[in-house]
Amino acid sequence: xxxxxEKANILKGTIEIPADxxxxxxxxxxxxxxxxxxxxxxxxxxxxxxxxxxxxxxxGCSIDYVNEKELIxxxxxxxxxxxxxxxxxxxxxxxxxxxxxxxxxxFSSSLYGDESLSKRPMKRIISPLELMGASFKxxxxxLPIEIIGNELQGINYVSxxxxxxxxxxxxxxxxxxxxxxxxxxxxxxxxxxxxxxxYMNADINVEGNKVSVQKSKLSPEDLEICGxxxxxxxxxxxxxxxxxxxxxxxxxxxxxxRSGIIDVLKKMNGNIELLNERTISNEKxxxxxxxxxxxxxxxxxxxxxxxxIDEIPVIAVAATQAEGTTIIKDASDLRNKxxxxxxxxxxxxxxxxxxxxxxxxGFIINGKTELIGDCETECYHDHRIAMSTYVAGLICKKPIKxxxxxxxxxxxxxxxxxxxxxxx
Numbered sequence: 528x529x530x531x532x533e534k535a536n537i538l539k540g541t542i543e544i545p546a547d548x549x550x551x552x553x554x555x556x557x558x559x560x561x562x563x564x565x566x567x568x569x570x571x572x573x574x575x576x577x578x579x580x581x582x583x584x585x586x587g588c589s590i591d592y593v594n595e596k597e598l599i600x601x602x603x604x605x606x607x608x609x610x611x612x613x614x615x616x617x618x619x620x621x622x623x624x625x626x627x628x629x630x631x632x633x634f635s636s637s638l639y640g641d642e643s644l645s646k647r648p649m650k651r652i653i654s655p656l657e658l659m660g661a662s663f664k665x666x667x668x669x670l671p672i673e674i675i676g677n678e679l680q681g682i683n684y685v686s687x688x689x690x691x692x693x694x695x696x697x698x699x700x701x702x703x704x705x706x707x708x709x710x711x712x713x714x715x716x717x718x719x720x721x722x723x724x725x726y727m728n729a730d731i732n733v734e735g736n737k738v739s740v741q742k743s744k745l746s747p748e749d750l751e752i753c754g755x756x757x758x759x760x761x762x763x764x765x766x767x768x769x770x771x772x773x774x775x776x777x778x779x780x781x782x783x784x785r786s787g788i789i790d791v792l793k794k795m796n797g798n799i800e801l802l803n804e805r806t807i808s809n810e811k812x813x814x815x816x817x818x819x820x821x822x823x824x825x826x827x828x829x830x831x832x833x834x835x836i837d838e839i840p841v842i843a844v845a846a847t848q849a850e851g852t853t854i855i856k857d858a859s860d861l862r863n864k865x866x867x868x869x870x871x872x873x874x875x876x877x878x879x880x881x882x883x884x885x886x887x888x889g890f891i892i893n894g895k896t897e898l899i900g901d902c903e904t905e906c907y908h909d910h911r912i913a914m915s916t917y918v919a920g921l922i923c924k925k926p927i928k929x930x931x932x933x934x935x936x937x938x939x940x941x942x943x944x945x946x947x948x949x950x951x
Contacts, residue, residue, distance in 0.1 A: 528933040530943075532920030534900075538765055538772035538949040544754030545941050546571040547780050549691070550810065552620045553723050554750045555579045556628060558600040559588050560702060561727065563747030565600045566593070570752055573938040575618035582625055585609040602747075608634035612671065615640040617865065617908075617937050622670065623652050623692040627699035630661035632676040639671035643865050643908045652696045655684045659700055659708070681706035681741075688860065689833040691716040691784075694738065701740040702729065709739035714830040717784040719810070723750070726809040753780035753812040757911075758939050760788050760838040762946070765918045766817040767797050768848045774949055775802075776815040783811070787834030788842060795822045795849055824851030824894060832857045839889075840872045840915040846892040847881045848922070855889035865937075866907035875916050878902045879923055901925035910937040917946070 551571035556579060558565040570576065583600070584590055587607035591599045606628075615622040615638055622638055626649075629636050639645070650668035657663070659682050662675035681704045684697055689712045698720055701708025715736050724731045727745040731738065759779045766772040781789070781801060793799055798820045801813040822845060827835075835842065839858055846853035861868040873885040879900055882893040900923030906913035913935050920927045935942050 529928055529930050530932045531926050531928050532917050532923070533926045534923055535769050535921040535950045537951045538769050538774050539951055540949045541775040541777060542762070542945045542948055543777040544759045544762075544779050545939065546752040547755035548573055548576055548757070548938055549620065549717065549719050549755075550723070550752045550780070551576045552579050552624060553695070553719055554752060555583055555600065556624055556699075557723055557727060557745055558747070559583050559586060559602045559606050559628070560745045561602055561747040562744065563603065565747045566597060566749040567600065568597050568749070568751040570598065571755070573940060574616060574936055575621060575938060578614065578616035578618045579621045579625070582613045582615070582621065585611070585613060606632065609636055612637040612639050615644060615670070617641050617644050619644060619647055620692060622649070623696045624699060626652055626672070626674060627656065627696035629674045629676065630656045630659070630700050631679040631703035635673060635675045637671060637673045645670045648863055651688070651690065651693050655682065655693070655697050656700055658682050658684070659704055661700070679704035681708035683709045683711075685711045686713070688712075689714040689716040690860075691718070691720065695720040698724070698738060698740050702743050702745075704742060707739055707741055709737055711737040714833050715784055716833045717782065719782065722782075722809045750808045753807055753810050754778045756780050756785050756788070757837045759815060760841050761914045761918050761942070762949070763788065763792065763799065763815065763817050764841045764845045765921055765946070767792065767820050767822060767845060768922050770819050772817070772819045774817050776817070778812060779815050781811050781813045784834055787831045788838040790831065791825065791827055791835060791842060792845065795825050795845065796820055797822060822849035824849045824853040826854045826856070828854070828856035836860060837911060840868055840911050841918055843872050843876065843883065843890055843892060844915050844919045846890075847876065847883070847894050847896050847898060847919070849894045851894065853890075853892045853894065855892075856886075857888055859888040865909040866912060868909065868912065871907045871909065871912050872915065875904045875912065876919065878904055879919055879927065898923045899925060900927040903928045903930060905930055906932065906934050908934050910935050910939065914939065914942060
């Protein structure tokens with residue numbers, strides 16, 4: 528599906544952001560580790576999360592839809608060996624987290640994914656799991672992977688990178704391992720796993736950047752999932768750069784390990800307010816009001832990077848409208864996402880007229896720049912590149928065409944409908 532994006536006069540109104548994907552993945556998977564029924568309210572319907580849901584069904588859990596916003600996962604029996612290989616689709620989160628669960632089972636299983644996922648690195652999870660006693664068959668640490676279930680032993684793992692997927696994979700394996708399993712990161716990555724495991728009564732301890740678990744059976748709990756700040760990011764940036772805009776985003780998760788984009792955009796002089804702050808299922812939630820702002824350049828680096836890694840493509844769009852030179856460093860892991868997001872962002876924003884330079888671990892972006900458009904852009908099978916380009920298109924002098932925009936459905940099938948409600 529190709530779409531055309533035209534310049535927007537103004538964004539106004541209030542919308543509710545769809546459910547957080549990271550939390551939805553975990554709610555689905557962690558429910559399999561209980562003995563009982565878990566009601567999940569406001570779950571994500573993106574293709575990635577549906578891949579996770581399909582897999583847990585194949586592992587023996589039953590799914591009962593109460594209505595379009597609620598379902599019940601019944602895991603009264605232990606998870607069972609799947610009858611066929613498990614399809615992770617395009618989802619790195621599904622692949623890496625479910626591997627931690629499957630590594631300590633008494634059966635073998637296989638994972639595969641689409642062309643994009645099959646290029647993504649899995650050594651970062653396979654190596655620590657092998658230290659725990661897990662066994663694998665793979666082709667150069669890429670999908671497809673066969674997981675040969677083994678008894679696991681806890682380890683004290685010092686991770687070379689701050690990655691919630693790596694940390695979560697090891698902790699999930701640790702729930703079924705003898706002894707204590709701990710993960711220490713150079714910086715704290717998103718902590719949805721720790722919060723949900725605590726909420727479901729796992730034996731877990733957090734000390735700074737170190738998280739430890741012992742063998743635990745989770746208790747079945749009802750989980751309500753807040754809106755996804757990574758999805759909200761596109762609307763936040765759009766409202767900041769489209770003149771005279773004033774929008775409110777309802778029910779957005781503002782977990783401190785995910786809210787780096789808010790901190791950065793405020794530092795860039797963004798007019799952003801958190802309203803009605805509260806806690807839902809152990810996660811901090813708020814409504815976010817955003818108004819058009821005259822942005823200033825900044826440098827983004829170091830320990831904040833894990834708190835906004837997924838939002839960097841759309842932050843780059845904001846930087847094109849900021850006075851001065853914005854520098855983004857320490858983000859080399861962007862090259863290991865659905866696409867090489869550093870090269871992809873640079874290539875597509877250059878087409879629109881941005882002044883942007885690619886570096887090995889980020890960007891140098893000079894602003895404020897008038898974006899012209901009048902071109903065709905690509906999304907590289909990457910939902911975040913597609914939506915970031917769409918946001919840029921809202922301020923282009925001339926329309927742009929985005930090819931294969933259907934990749935947005937991987938994470939955010941509601942995107943077009945919601946942005947259309949705000950455009951006047």
